[in-house]
Amino acid sequence: MKITVLLENTKLKNSDLTVEHGISLFIEKNGYKILFDTGGPQGSAMKNATKLGIDLSRVDAVVISHGHNDHTGGLLKFFQINDKAPVYLKKEALCSYYSKRPDGNKYIGIDTRITERYLKRLHFVDKALKLSSNIFIVPHIHKEFPIPYSNRVLFEKINGKFVRDDFNHELFMVIENNNGLTIFSGCGHSGIKNIINTAKEVFPGKNISTVIGGFHLQAGVNTFAAAKKEEIEEMAEWISLEGIDNVYTGHCTGERGFELMIPILKDKLKKIYTGMKIIK
Structure with a gap:
């Protein structure tokens, strides 16, 4: 399996790639090509794919992790490049989402032009789905542990x-x-611990080697809404006890969160960046 980070908030100093707040991963597994999230609304992930020599017209499927525009922002541009790949997401991802900022509430949901123009390309997932050989989407996350503290500034608008x-x-x-x-x-808005636990329930007896x-x-x-030091350290300790060999993280983890996890996870922890390639 080969993973290319098309977009993350950061890049190497000598890189000519474009960055913005968001994440997008291009994944190749046994000839099957997946775009996991599409980055932010500036379309940086699509631009970077071109610079990296990746032909997005050959993508077989898009998987959208949730309905925020730093993960869905590249969809309109992607549809102009690729006219066949289905987009898998939860139907709730089309709802109206906002972030509470010091200067007011900001809309951070999916661009409404996507549903107006490309609704037929969207495939809603409501149960565990096998995309291809050894590739699965899990749509229901059991929330046994508390969700991240920083979620408190995120809202859905319902009936005004x-x-x-x-x-x-x-x-x-x-x-x-x-x-x-x-x-x-x-x-990981639902909590990375809850996501890992749910994976253990869906795939009993299987070893979880990597989290990205x-x-x-x-x-x-x-950083006006950041996790407390104790929350970050407890999460890292829990991941360590789970015996996960590799933790690749970035984007909304933040520099502070990453630095606080290093003493606990040590060399198991790796920071992702725009243009990074991971071979598993």
């Missing part, structure tokens, strides 16, 4: 009223490799 987002629009993807399962999480994605330890590019 803002209510706290319950993140029922979030899903995750699992790929089974020779060395175990790899979990792909967009932001954001852990939502801070809201957006700001």
Whole structure:
């Protein structure tokens, strides 16, 4: 399996790739090509794919982790490049989502032009789905543990009223490799511990070797809504006890969250960046 990070908030100093707040991963497994999330609304992930020599017209499927525009922002551009690949997401991802900022509420949901123009390309997932050999989408996350503290600034607008987002629009993807399962999480709004636990329930007896994605330890590019030090350290300790060999994280994990996890996870922890390639 080969993973290319088309977009993350950061890049190497000498890189000519474009960055913005968001995440997008291009995954190749046994000839099957997946785009996991599409990055932010500036379309940086699509631009970077071209620079990296990746032909998105050959993508077989798109998986959208949840309905925020830092994960769905590249969809309109993708549809112009690729006229066949189905897009898998939860129907709740089309609801109206907002982030509470110091200067007011900001809409962060899916661009409404997507449903107006490309509704037939959207495939709603309401139960565990096998995409291809050893590739699965899991749409229901059992929330046994508390969800991230930084979620408190995220809302859904229902009948004109803002209510706290319950993140029922979030899903995750699992790929089974020779060395175990790899979990792909967009932001982990439902809690990365809950995602890992759910994967254990869906795939009993299977070893989880790798986790890739954001852990939502801070809201957006700001730190006005960030996880407490104790929450981050406890989460890292729990992951360590689970025996997971590799943790690739970035985006909404934030620099502070990453630094606090290093002393606990040590060399198991790796920071993703735009243009990074991972071979599993």
